[in-house]
Amino acid sequence: MKYFNAVILTLLAMTSVTAVADVIVLNDGTTMQVYNVEAATKWVYYTDTADDSGEVKRIAVDRVFAYKIGEGPMTTIGGNNRDPEVTQKSEIDKTDTKPQRVDAIPASDNASLIDAYNSQPDLEYKNKKPDSKNLSDYFLTIWGIEDNSILSDENIEIGFEKVYLENDKNNSIIGHHIKVRNKTDRPVYIDLASCYRIMNGGYAAPYYTNSVYSETNGASRGASLNLGAVAGALGIGGAAGTIAGGVSVGGGTSRSIGISTVEQQIITIPPFSSVTLPGMKVSDGTNFHECIEPIYFCNLPASEAVTNSMVRNNSYVVKLAIAEDQRLQKVPDAQNATRDNLAIPRWGQKNFTSANSPKHIGRIITYSLSPDFSTFKSLPVNLYIRGAFGIKLIMEDQRFFNEKRFAPVADPEHLIIGFGKVKK
Numbered sequence: 422m423k424y425f426n427a428v429i430l431t432l433l434a435m436t437s438v439t440a441v442a443d444v445i446v447l448n449d450g451t452t453m454q455v456y457n458v459e460a461a462t463k464w465v466y467y468t469d470t471a472d473d474s475g476e477v478k479r480i481a482v483d484r485v486f487a488y489k490i491g492e493g494p495m496t497t498i499g500g501n502n503r504d505p506e507v508t509q510k511s512e513i514d515k516t517d518t519k520p521q522r523v524d525a526i527p528a529s530d531n532a533s534l535i536d537a538y539n540s541q542p543d544l545e546y547k548n549k550k551p552d553s554k555n556l557s558d559y560f561l562t563i564w565g566i567e568d569n570s571i572l573s574d575e576n577i578e579i580g581f582e583k584v585y586l587e588n589d590k591n592n593s594i595i596g597h598h599i600k601v602r603n604k605t606d607r608p609v610y611i612d613l614a615s616c617y618r619i620m621n622g623g624y625a626a627p628y629y630t631n632s633v634y635s636e637t638n639g640a641s642r643g644a645s646l647n648l649g650a651v652a653g654a655l656g657i658g659g660a661a662g663t664i665a666g667g668v669s670v671g672g673g674t675s676r677s678i679g680i681s682t683v684e685q686q687i688i689t690i691p692p693f694s695s696v697t698l699p700g701m702k703v704s705d706g707t708n709f710h711e712c713i714e715p716i717y718f719c720n721l722p723a724s725e726a727v728t729n730s731m732v733r734n735n736s737y738v739v740k741l742a743i744a745e746d747q748r749l750q751k752v753p754d755a756q757n758a759t760r761d762n763l764a765i766p767r768w769g770q771k772n773f774t775s776a777n778s779p780k781h782i783g784r785i786i787t788y789s790l791s792p793d794f795s796t797f798k799s800l801p802v803n804l805y806i807r808g809a810f811g812i813k814l815i816m817e818d819q820r821f822f823n824e825k826r827f828a829p830v831a832d833p834e835h836l837i838i839g840f841g842k843v844k845k
Contacts, residue, residue, distance in 0.1 A: 443467065444489040445480070458490050460498075492519050520789075525798040528573040535572060537835040539565040543770040544810045545828035551769025557811030558760040558845050561822055562718050564837035565807030567775060571800040577609055577690075578602045579786055579802055581837050582697050584713050584738075591825040594838055595739055596713030598697040599784060599802075603690040610789050611688040615799065616698065618715070619783030622752030634702055634709050635681040687792075698786075703741040712738045715746035716839040718780045718806060720754040722747075739840060755779045759844045767811040778805040809841055 443458040445465060455467040457477075464479040465488060487497040544563070566572065572579045582600040586593040603609040613629035620626065690696050700712040747753070758779050765771045773779065782804050789797040812819055819826055822838050830836055 442471075443491060444495075445485060446487045446489075447480075447484055448486045458488050460485075460488060460496070520794045521796045523796050523798050525571050525574045525800050527571050528575055528578075531571060531573045534578075534835075535566045535568060535570060537832060538837060539807060541830065541832055541836060543772070543808065544822070544830075546768045546810075546812075547826055547828060549768040551766045553766040553769065555767040556760050556763075557765050557767045557813065558843050559812050559814055560765050560841040560843075561810040561812060562716070562780075562806050562839040562841040563770070563808035563810065564716060564804045564839065565775070567781075567803035567805060570802045572802060573604075574798065574800060576603070576605050576790065576798075577786075577788060577800070578604060579784075579800060580834075581714075586821060586823075589823070591823040593821040593823040595821050596742070596839060597716060597837060598700060598714060599786070600695055600697050601690060601786060601788070602695040603692060605790070606692045607790060608692065608792075609690040610792055610794070611690065611696070611698070612686065612787050612789070612794060612797070613684075613688065613698070614686050615785075615787035615797070617785040618746075619785065619803075620746070620750045620752070621754065621780070621782070624749075624751045625785070626749050628698055629684060629686045631684065631686075632702070633681055633683050700738075701742065701745050703745045705737075705741070710738055710741055712742035712745065715742045716782070716804070716837065717743055717746075718754055718809075718839075718841045718843070719743060719747070720756055720758055720844055721842060743840065763809070763843055765809045765811040765841075765843075767813055770808050770810045772808045773806055775805045775807075778807065781805045804837070806841075 443455050445453040445455055445458065445467060447453070453467075455469060456471045457466075457468045459466045460482065463482055465482055465485050466477055466479045468477055482498060485498050487495050489495045544561070578601075580600045580602065581597040583594050584596045584598060586595050601609075601611060614627055614631075616628040617625040618628070685699075688696055688698075700714065702709050702711055704710075763771070763779065775781075784802040784804075785799050786802065787797055787799045789795070814820055822836075
């Protein structure tokens with residue numbers, strides 16, 4: 422897919438640009454992006470520009486917790502807790518190895534997996550026949566997988582785990598999480614900072630946002646984002662946790678207790694096991710919610726995307742996921758699409774090809790068999806709307822696909838279904 426290739430080139434270009442930048446982390450948690458770092462016994466020298474002719478500046482070594490040169494390892498000094506001269510010498514002796522990208526090769530079952538998502542028969546609504554005279558502005562989106570995707574290579578398989586409406590005996594599907602299965606007898610490591618949601622126009626949003634989430638119990642509640650900059654810069658667990666724990670999280674003046682959660686950048690998948698990628702975390706002003714994957718079509722403003730009448734129990738995450746995804750998107754869903762020109766029949770399905778689909782999105786999943794990511798692979802998963810099933814919002818269980826209202830699906834494991842709403 423053209424837009425996916427463009428994103429890959431852009432991401433690689435960005436990586437090459439940022440690779441020359443160095444990082445200095447101070448004892449107070451301040452992170453400095455600098456260039457030409459050199460550590461000595463009493464001072465750490467640096468410049469503000471990549472040009473060697475720039476002014477050389479210095480900072481006392483006892484103010485520096487750690488520094489990182491380019492894509493090399495993080496060198497921890499630790500202020501007065503460690504001898505900076507010994508630390509410097511030990512780090513200089515290390516070999517600076519740059520992680521190497523290895524091309525992912527589709528496994529023998531990759532084509533059949535893609536075909537399983539794309540070859541299912543049309544949905545059928547029980548006791549209803551397709552009504553082409555009444556077109557729907559509400560519909561279920563049915564998603565296919567582009568042929569250039571890699572769902573399976575020699576080490577992992579990527580799938581979609583369904584999320585069901587809470588306490589719903591009819592098994593209403595409200596969305597999905599991305600599932601990654603380890604096919605090997607050794608651990609697999611997922612780097613969420615290098616895993617991306619690809620949105621309209623090829624714009625990318627990483628799964629790892631370098632954030633700390635805080636919730637308090639009591640008369641007041643606080644919510645603070647993007648407090649994990651130090652932890653992300655360090656890239657190491659113990660020291661990162663120590664510094665992040667010293668960050669002050671906002672709250673009220675009354676007595677309360679709370680807990681802060683730091684985003685995890687690396688996920689480990691044990692042998693022959695599976696994990697789901699975390700969803701975006703969004704605050705409703707009181708609590709944080711982990712959203713489902715934003716797999717939908719909606720060209721209305723976020724405030725009109727999902728009405729309150731469509732939301733109950735944990736289907737609230739549908740509204741949050743769509744609203745947050747629309748906020749991040751730089752290119753909105755097909756603005757020229759309307760109920761009339763999409764022509765989705767009520768109680769019936771209209772199919773699309775990859776060429777005329779009203780929306781394309783993608784995912785990039787990056788993993789390694791080495792915890793230091795000395796080599797890594799990135800698998801593209803590209804989706805398109807292959808079908809839309811028109812509905813009318815009368816009852817709660819008509820708003821999502823479920824076993825009560827719809828005829829059984831022969832292969833439910835490979836059914837990717839989401840929300841749809843178009844301008845009238």
